[in-house]
Amino acid sequence: MLIKTRQAFRDHDVTDPAIFQSRRVLLKAMGLAAAAPWTLAAATQTRQSIADANAVTPARLVEQYNNYYELAFDKESVAQLARHIAVEPWQIEIAGEVEKPGLYRLEDILRDHPRQERIYRLRCVEGWSAVIPWLGFPLADLLKRAQPLSAARFVKFTSAAQPEAMPKLRAGAMLDWPYVEGLRLDEALHPLTILASGMYGRDLPKQNGAPLRLVVPWKYGFKSIKAIVKIELTRRAPLTSWSRYAPSEYGFYANVNPAVAHPRWTQTSERVLGSDFFTPRRKTELFNGYADQVGQLYSQMDLNHFF
């Protein structure tokens, strides 16, 4: 299925016997397996926990646990700090290898591209994930309007730089600001790739990338750049902020892949946001579960390398 709708997610039965099994092993180790009621409770709870891994994450968690390095390097203070970001008026520059470069007003873009709900899993390279109902439209629709020239092969995205509102920009800390990300043109044109201006049925909170952010669900979260002010079509792969900072840790492609470890930690599993101590970690899937839709894009590529 191309797009996981809210309904499809609820109906999806994802009980995983392997995890069910490991839970019983854990209980056995705790000396509890003999007690039938406990086992039964554990089984029920396990089903519940695994089902939760596919349930939409509560909005409050997604709004209060954020990576936004312009603001802070921890996740808990981002929501408060984000209040100072100015999001009105907002313009997006479309530049580079296009027939129709120019400054586009956000309200015009949103008027011409009605929002659809897309429920995607977001998998951060740090090893956690959340299931988020975005409101957005295919990036392809906007790019096609600007009419890419035949020389265009990549897309470079740039985030807003507002030093008054962004402490880490004032400090010149960590990354080379503004935050820059990029996609190959065919990735950018893929129907799963969206520009989101909302989530959970409302406009995007500032900490989640208002007023407009990218969402590329089969790649690690750092590709999903927030507060976009510029989209440039280029001939060469742009140098992205995280690749520049640590090329061996954050590649340009950054496709979710449980078989390729980050140099400092494994990527085989992830903590589902909202999990408690007893919730098993979720097994990370190749392309974050979207292999059927996007695997074809990488048929020529050695996936055993972290790009």
Ligand SMILES: Nc1nc2c(c(=O)[nH]1)N[C@H]1C(S)=C(S)[C@@H](COP(=O)(O)O)O[C@H]1N2
């Ligand atoms: N401009 C900008 N965009 C960004 C980031 C950032 O620090 N700055 N962090 C990225 C990372 S690492 C992740 S995991 C996601 C987090 O999105 P969320 O806070 O909406 O969950 O945003 C991505 N987009």
Ligand SMILES: [Mo]
């Ligand atoms: Mo991330």
